[in-house]
Amino acid sequence: MNTLAFSLETPAPPVLALGAWFKNTVCAARGGEALLSPLVGDLDSAEACKAHEAAAAELCAWLGDAPRLIAHDLHPDFHSSRHAADLGAQLDVPLLPVQHHHAHIAAVCAEHGWRAPLLGIALDGVGLGTDGAAWGGELLQVDGAQCTRIGHLLPLALPGGDRAAREPWRMAAAAFHAQGRTAEIEARFAAVATPGGAAMVATMLSRNLNSPRTSSMGRVFDAAAGLLGICSHMKFEAEAAIALEQAATRHIDAHGWPLPMTDGWIIRDDQLDLLPILMRLDGAEEVEVGVGVDAAAAHFHATLVAALADWVMRAVERSSITTLAWSGGCFLNRLLSSGLKQNLEMRGITVLMPQRLSPGDACIAAGQAWVAIRHLEQ
Numbered sequence: 001m002n003t004l005a006f007s008l009e010t011p012a013p014p015v016l017a018l019g020a021w022f023k024n025t026v027c028a029a030r031g032g033e034a035l036l037s038p039l040v041g042d043l044d045s046a047e048a049c050k051a052h053e054a055a056a057a058e059l060c061a062w063l064g065d066a067p068r069l070i071a072h073d074l075h076p077d078f079h080s081s082r083h084a085a086d087l088g089a090q091l092d093v094p095l096l097p098v099q100h101h102h103a104h105i106a107a108v109c110a111e112h113g114w115r116a117p118l119l120g121i122a123l124d125g126v127g128l129g130t131d132g133a134a135w136g137g138e139l140l141q142v143d144g145a146q147c148t149r150i151g152h153l154l155p156l157a158l159p160g161g162d163r164a165a166r167e168p169w170r171m172a173a174a175a176f177h178a179q180g181r182t183a184e185i186e187a188r189f190a191a192v193a194t195p196g197g198a199a200m201v202a203t204m205l206s207r208n209l210n211s212p213r214t215s216s217m218g219r220v221f222d223a224a225a226g227l228l229g230i231c232s233h234m235k236f237e238a239e240a241a242i243a244l245e246q247a248a249t250r251h252i253d254a255h256g257w258p259l260p261m262t263d264g265w266i267i268r269d270d271q272l273d274l275l276p277i278l279m280r281l282d283g284a285e286e287v288e289v290g291v292g293v294d295a296a297a298a299h300f301h302a303t304l305v306a307a308l309a310d311w312v313m314r315a316v317e318r319s320s321i322t323t324l325a326w327s328g329g330c331f332l333n334r335l336l337s338s339g340l341k342q343n344l345e346m347r348g349i350t351v352l353m354p355q356r357l358s359p360g361d362a363c364i365a366a367g368q369a370w371v372a373i374r375h376l377e378q
Helices: 046-063 079-091 100-112 161-165 168-178 182-189 197-207 217-228 239-255 275-282 293-319 334-345 361-377
Strands: 004-017 027-036 069-073 095-098 118-128 134-143 146-153 266-268 271-273 323-327 350-352
Touching (some): 004 361, 069 079, 079 095, 095 361, 100 118, 100 146, 134 293, 161 168, 168 182, 217 275, 239 293, 239 334, 271 293, 293 334
Parallel strands (some): 118 323
Antiparallel strands (some): 004 027
């Protein structure tokens, strides 16, 4: 097995971490070293589940002794969580459920050998929160095995549940609904929906039927792409977000970064509301005058960077913590990561980013292992 090895800052007791559902990996740590398995992939097939179990068995053998703790995702229905329960019972080892976004930030801590308290931003598609809701746009304060959610994105409805994560026009419709514009949904989105689909979504939203709420940043990118007409239905994961970034990059390469829309976000009670910028995209002047969506996509990115920096700086003022880690699949967006890094470092913030580890869910097992180690130190 071609594992990724990385050093630990201090000697660790033997622990095993089984990762999440998407982009699954397995991690084991002992002494001063941790090993991360090759990418198993999404645990949505019998073959992937068997590969996951084989990776766990191989890393258990590498540990030599039974692990002191087996860490897994908070979601009880993931195959990785169920396998953790099976292994725990077989080996008589206790389990440690780790919240998905805590694991994201913990992976960055593990990679950088960071042990002091820090702030964290985790931006991705979805991860089960401690309240049972779908999280994905989280501002955290992390201190070893302890994690506090100190802010989150304004939740949006997911009309149709998981289907909304595949059809960005539905997230655009959810933004309309959140702004009190439900009556406009049918006319606005009829052209991109299946026959009767826009009316059905409007009804679902107005009656709160099969429309769970999520704080996911991934779904905000989807809403922006849907509003601009860049992508209404996705053929592959993150297609809408990638297309939105590409459009913005074309404009920025040609004209430089635009100024952010200063009225494009609202922060209240530590909740970041991006509806103002989303609604500006629906009637974007850049589109109306025929310049195209590229300039509007660039304005969205510039405003998002400014909004996130504002959100972080308010947390810095309250906590006096000036180190920030970030992770999550949204940070694969180079405009977001480079723009936010520059903005925060100009304000004196130390930014820790994934380097050898991916910001996506392939890092989750490493973060779980780090939390397990810190838990045993308590």
